[in-house]
Amino acid sequence: MTRPSVAVLDYGSGNVHSAVRALNRAGAAAQLTRDTQTLLNADGLVVPGVGAFSAVMEALKAIDAPRWIGRRVAGSRPVLGICVGHQILFERGVEHGVAAEGMGEWPGEVTALPRDVVVPHMGWNTVDAPAQSALFEGIGQERFYFVHSYAVQTWDFDQTLEVMRPPAITWSHHGADFIAAVENGPLTATQFHPEKSGDAGMQLLQNWIGTL
Amino acid sequence: MSLAVRVIPCLDVDSGRVVKGVNFENLRDAGDPVELAARYDQAGADELTFLDVTASSSDRETTYDMVSRTAEEVFIPLTVGGGVRTAEDVATLLRSGADKASINTAAVSRPEVINEIVARFGSQVLVLSADVARSADVASGFEVTTHGGRTSTGIDALAWCVDAAERGVGEILLNSIDADGTEAGFDLELIAAARAVTRVPLIASGGAGDPSHFPPAIAAGADAVLAASLFHFGPVDMIARVKDEIRQAGYSVR
Numbered sequence: 015m016t017r018p019s020v021a022v023l024d025y026g027s028g029n030v031h032s033a034v035r036a037l038n039r040a041g042a043a044a045q046l047t048r049d050t051q052t053l054l055n056a057d058g059l060v061v062p063g064v065g066a067f068s069a070v071m072e073a074l075k076a077i078d079a080p081r082w083i084g085r086r087v088a089g090s091r092p093v094l095g096i097c098v099g100h101q102i103l104f105e106r107g108v109e110h111g112v113a114a115e116g117m118g119e120w121p122g123e124v125t126a127l128p129r130d131v132v133v134p135h136m137g138w139n140t141v142d143a144p145a146q147s148a149l150f151e152g153i154g155q156e157r158f159y160f161v162h163s164y165a166v167q168t169w170d171f172d173q174t175l176e177v178m179r180p181p182a183i184t185w186s187h188h189g190a191d192f193i194a195a196v197e198n199g200p201l202t203a204t205q206f207h208p209e210k211s212g213d214a215g216m217q218l219l220q221n222w223i224g225t226l
Numbered sequence: 227m228s229l230a231v232r233v234i235p236c237l238d239v240d241s242g243r244v245v246k247g248v249n250f251e252n253l254r255d256a257g258d259p260v261e262l263a264a265r266y267d268q269a270g271a272d273e274l275t276f277l278d279v280t281a282s283s284s285d286r287e288t289t290y291d292m293v294s295r296t297a298e299e300v301f302i303p304l305t306v307g308g309g310v311r312t313a314e315d316v317a318t319l320l321r322s323g324a325d326k327a328s329i330n331t332a333a334v335s336r337p338e339v340i341n342e343i344v345a346r347f348g349s350q351v352l353v354l355s356a357d358v359a360r361s362a363d364v365a366s367g368f369e370v371t372t373h374g375g376r377t378s379t380g381i382d383a384l385a386w387c388v389d390a391a392e393r394g395v396g397e398i399l400l401n402s403i404d405a406d407g408t409e410a411g412f413d414l415e416l417i418a419a420a421r422a423v424t425r426v427p428l429i430a431s432g433g434a435g436d437p438s439h440f441p442p443a444i445a446a447g448a449d450a451v452l453a454a455s456l457f458h459f460g461p462v463d464m465i466a467r468v469k470d471e472i473r474q475a476g477y478s479v480r
Contacts, residue, residue: 065348138230138480157480161350
């Protein structure tokens with residue numbers, strides 16, 4: 015079997031190499047790239063993200079990413095967002111009181127975690143995945159590695175729309191419930207870092223690669 | 227659901243080799259950081275920290291190569307400290323495959339470097355490592371030191387924690403110079419005092435000599451616990467024993 019090709023979007027900061035290494039270990043042929051054709055044509059696209067919501071959105075806009083990510087989604091071509099790459103798929107992010115527009119694939123705002131808990135939320139936490147989740151298949155009660163101070167803490171998607179299958183939402187908790195993962199047709203996203211989550215993360219990446 | 231207390235082994239490395247040895251059985255090469263990192267990963271470590279003690283900057287390339295080889299094999303968070311002076315040093319470590327960098331003396335000398343690193347890479351990449359000793363010369367009674375505790379700075383350690391957190395560090399590694407090497411337990415007063423003034427994650431370090439020493443550090447406010455000798459020279463299942471102790475005290479572990 016040939017290894018599915020995965021393009022990992024390179025916008026030049028943080029440890030995005032670990033995503034490439036983990037994807038290769040999990041069975042993909044992954045490469046770090048900013049070449050639009052490669053990013054469009056790969057079997058899977060990974061949008062990693064570290065740093066601030068607004069900075070990541072600016073970096074994405076600078077390379078016209080919202081448009082071609084939209085094209086991939088319209089063509090049912092899989093996309094996986096990780097951490098801030100998960101957050102920017104929502105409508106907007108509010109950091110230090112300043113709102114920035116996200117890609118708006120899903121309703122909801124990325125807001126600060128409650129003030130009564132240790133922040134950043136850093137370390138291994140449990141998740142509560144729905145029964146229909148394909149992403150967490152075979153994973154059970156494993157913990158995943160999170161590093162973030164902001165999260166989507168409400169889900170307002172109309173789950174009754176008959177025209178589409180409702181997204182599978184996985185929750186976690188740190189001071190408040192927040193969205194740990196979304197599976198919505200070709201579009202998948204995790205607030206945690208599967209590439210840093212040991213065996214559980216490797217299984218999750220294999221599950222995603224298996225859909226490519 | 228709750229966040230697990232992280233148990234972190236720390237390995238001293240010099241020119242790409244682990245120094246001070248490790249007591250795992252059946253190691254091909256006790257000095258190979260990649261093999262040791264993989265063993266600690268299997269043993270249940272939640273993160274790994276390399277402390278680079280390489281003296282010569284010309285040997286720094288071997289550190290980057292070591293980090294890169296480790297990151298190829300181990301898929302848990304990897305922090306590298308020692309010799310980090312500038313945002314460019316952090317960039318090189320991240321490119322090599324580190325997830326976080328820890329900074330110590332350079333931040334004491336020039337605190338603005340914290341802001342520079344955080345502005346470029348975000349809070350999550352930066353750990354402030356503070357070597358703290360008790361002293362009557364500062365208000366809180368806890369003073370920041372450098373050079374392994376030999377040099378006093380006159381800086382109040384608690385004020386330094388507050389300042390560093392405001393500048394954006396993602397975590398604080400509190401290393402007690404007084405407790406370090408005693409194997410008599412963590413400095414609980416230091417942990418509690420730091421917890422009272424900051425809400426960033428705290429990693430307790432220094433003094434661990436037995437699994438029973440860990441729950442009190444967590445009760446005092448540590449979010450993570452770091453040790454070196456206890457894991458290197460203890461039995462192979464020491465990480466599991468520590469986690470059992472923490473679990474029995476009512477805290478979550480992975």
